[in-house]
Amino acid sequence: MGSQDLPIEILFPILAIFGIPANVMTVLILSQRKCGLSEGVTRYMTAMATGDLMVLVFNVIVSQIIKYHFPGSLLKYTPACRLNIFLQGLSIQLSIWFTIAFTFDRFVAICCNKIKARYCSGRTANVVISIVSALNIMVNIPLPFRYEPTHVLNNVQWGCRTVTGYLTSPAWAAHRWLTNISNMFLPIPLLLLLNSLTAHHILLASRARRALKSSRGGAGEMGRDPELKTRRTSIILLFTISGCFMVLSAPITVIHICASVTQLVAFQGSNSLYVAIRVAFLLLCTSSCTNTCIYALTQRRFREEMKNLLKSPSSLLCKPRY
Template sequence: MGRQALPIQIFYPILAVIGVPVNLLSFLILLQGKCGLSKETTCYMMAMTVGDLMVLVFNVTVSQIVRYHSPDSLLKYTPVCRASAFLQGFSLQLTSWFTVSFTFDRFVAICCGELRLRYCTERTAAVVLTAVSLISLLTNIPLPFRYEPCFTVNRVQYGCCTMVGYLASPVWAAHRWVTTLSTTFLPIPALLLLNSLTARHILVASRARRALRISRCGDPNGDPEIKSRRTSIILLFAISGSFAAMSAPISVIHAWVGVTETVTFKGSSSLYLAVQITFLLRCTGSCTNTCVYALTQSRFRAQMKAVVKSPFVPLIKQFTQ
């Protein structure tokens, strides 16, 4: 791994210990449907939670913790290593486009009055999430085939080494750019565009509604609709904004690696360290959504407290009797 990678490796177990149970808790809370959110919004948030959980399992626990601390694990076998590479790419792309899908749904719900009735439904959310999953699956299917065994002993294949001719192949070059665009380059501009359009629409509509309320009631502060819009935009910007902030650095690194056609980093310790830091930030983004829910949704906080307290309720009752 290299001396510079060791301090970074310390953070991955922390991410796994915090992120995995927190995302599981978030999924259970959203599954109950008691957070005051619409059904399609709940579907998107549950999907994002599953995507974040997959990133924490395959990109943090398996790829970083198990591979680093257990070099003799099943990952040393080529088939398992290939499967791990596929699941890592699949989970990263999945969580990216689940976030974009949620942001687009909120854009339609807030900005497109006529389309909202047809698009913002639980059925449409299921169709969109299924389509995103299938496209991500198909995009990442070739990924394991870029690797070949590093060596073979008694017909058992060990390790994953980039296949000979990978950089010279135009087919692999096309796949490399497709995965880079779909995972890093396209989601962030899409989120920024949708958020800017949504924010503009909310601000214009809120000014008009505030002026109308002042002319009628003289009190713009008690309007529940304005409060609901404010909460919606805070939730939307917090989720997509945190994703963009955590993903932007690794997008820059991907651009540099793609332009320079770098496959290994043995001759560039600084580039290797940059890749490790930006990848850590990207994985950290899988722990932020639950914090966003807790900070912006009072009902989610209440449900989280209830779920956390529930295992201890019998014990508390026993001592209070």
């Protein structure tokens, strides 16, 4: 670990200290269903918090803190190393696609009145979350087989290194493109498209509502229109969550695309590109800490439940709703 990496390595523990309690608290608060959110939205937000918590556990604590500061840990054994690689990839993909699933749910709720009642429900949310989880597990199953032991001592496999022929194998090339599409190429454009369509619909609906109220002589009450206020709150929550995710994940996306194009597999610690990857990865992990802050800033009832939890944790822990 070079001297230029020291500030980055200090930030990972700080990220874990803040992010893990924040996401655990979010799951506990949302599980009470007292925040005034619909059942479907509550389930999506709970899934997002759970995915973010997995990112912080497996990509920050295990892979960054334990791996770098405790080199004699179980991660030196090949089976544990492979399992951690699988959980790393799975947690990041779940975090990404739970955010996309939530964004699509809000798109349907705001823009698709014909299917809104059927799609935007707790049952549909459970189905979507289950399908997203199953598909991402399937995509990440090959990941552990990408690595082989660096050496075998007394019939014990140690370390992980990329298997020979990884870059020349058609099967691995197909899997590489599949993961690149699901992790890098598709999420940000899809979020941009959904948010653009949602924003366009909200703007048109708001203009029509203002024009209707103005024609009826209610111009003075438009600022107190509860419908417009609800829409404004919804769009702030939606755009802030997906916007923060896109901003914080864009650097690692760009670097990953460049690495894929140039067929780079490993980076040396002295390489400036390695440092850039570390910073971009830190930003990606930071996106797993932002949602709790967003909920607290945009949802009054979430803030109230958060205060209640901090004042009396036992009162919340003893009353689970589901």
